[in-house]
Amino acid sequence: MYDEKAHLPDGIAGLILKSSTPTMPQRVVGRNGVLAGAEFDNIAHEYRSLHAANIKISGESPEYFAEYKIRDVAALTAGEKVSRILDFGAGIGASVPYFRRYFPEAGLTCVDVSKVSLNIGESRFPGQATFQLFDGRTLPLSDESFDLVFAACVFHHIDHAEHVSLLQELHRVLRPRGRLVIFEHNPLNPLTVHAVNTCPFDENAKLVTARVMCARFKAAGFPNPIITYRIFFPHILEKLRPLEAHLAWLPLGAQYFVAAKKS
Numbered sequence: 611m612y613d614e615k616a617h618l619p620d621g622i623a624g625l626i627l628k629s630s631t632p633t634m635p636q637r638v639v640g641r642n643g644v645l646a647g648a649e650f651d652n653i654a655h656e657y658r659s660l661h662a663a664n665i666k667i668s669g670e671s672p673e674y675f676a677e678y679k680i681r682d683v684a685a686l687t688a689g690e691k692v693s694r695i696l697d698f699g700a701g702i703g704a705s706v707p708y709f710r711r712y713f714p715e716a717g718l719t720c721v722d723v724s725k726v727s728l729n730i731g732e733s734r735f736p737g738q739a740t741f742q743l744f745d746g747r748t749l750p751l752s753d754e755s756f757d758l759v760f761a762a763c764v765f766h767h768i769d770h771a772e773h774v775s776l777l778q779e780l781h782r783v784l785r786p787r788g789r790l791v792i793f794e795h796n797p798l799n800p801l802t803v804h805a806v807n808t809c810p811f812d813e814n815a816k817l818v819t820a821r822v823m824c825a826r827f828k829a830a831g832f833p834n835p836i837i838t839y840r841i842f843f844p845h846i847l848e849k850l851r852p853l854e855a856h857l858a859w860l861p862l863g864a865q866y867f868v869a870a871k872k873s
């Protein structure tokens with residue numbers, strides 16, 4: 611079994627506001643100072659703890675953020691046939707338990723460029739998904755083999771020049787009328803920007819607005835993408851959360867998702 615604590619450096623919370631601290635996880639730097647593709651290999655064992663500390667101000671856990679996304683996807687796809695799901699950039703498998711809860715009958719494939727993350731995911735959730743390494747360009751998956759493709763907080767870690775071609779890859783593996791749902795941090799929300807700027811594993815992140823993501827969906831062949839803004843209230847204001855359903859249009863939520871069907 612994967613034991614996260616066994617891999618934790620001391621005083622991990624102290625890392626959060628000091629990204630230059632010498633105890634930062636080592637990073638793989640390629641030519642021209644650009645990080646190599648699998649930068650998450652270097653922080654995979656600390657990923658959950660770093661994430662938890664970074665979002666502490668929200669009063670919620672990484673599991674809260676993982677679950678709301680899958681609950682939203684389940685609501686969006688209610689009544690549709692969803693028996694094959696791809697979690698693109700699945701990392702250490704944060705979404706796996708919630709896919710199992712909300713889509714208990716569906717097959718789940720998790721892909722990522724980080725082998726270490728996938729290994730951790732597989733040891734946390736044995737037998738609950740298939741974990742496959744991805745070269746960052748061509749998915750090792752057949753055309754039209756998924757009903758639903760999902761990605762959570764992945765695209766801001768990918769060079770923007772590659773977004774459209776990767777969205778085309780996701781389009782290729784979706785069946786006709788299948789859905790693509792991409793969740794991202796909203797760069798128009800100041801608290802989100804602060805969290806990203808102080809998060810060690812977001813050091814190289816380049817956020818993307820929902821409008822730009824929509825334009826990239828269209829360029830990749832998805833005709834009618836829809837934006838939904840999410841996460842307006844921290845835990846301390848949770849009583850106000852029922853209002854969020856009426857705020858989906860307001861570009862101030864901490865996160866958003868763009869969803870579209872393949873024609």
Ligand SMILES: C[S@@+](CC[C@H](N)C(=O)[O-])C[C@H]1O[C@@H](n2cnc3c(N)ncnc32)[C@H](O)[C@@H]1O
Nearest residue numbers: 650699700701704722723724746762763764767
């Ligand atoms: C912030 S983590 C999110 C992980 C997971 N989706 C979650 O919600 O916890 C970003 C993930 O994207 C992965 N990633 C980065 N570039 C990628 C690429 N080109 N293709 C697929 N995954 C990628 C990283 O390895 C990392 O696991």
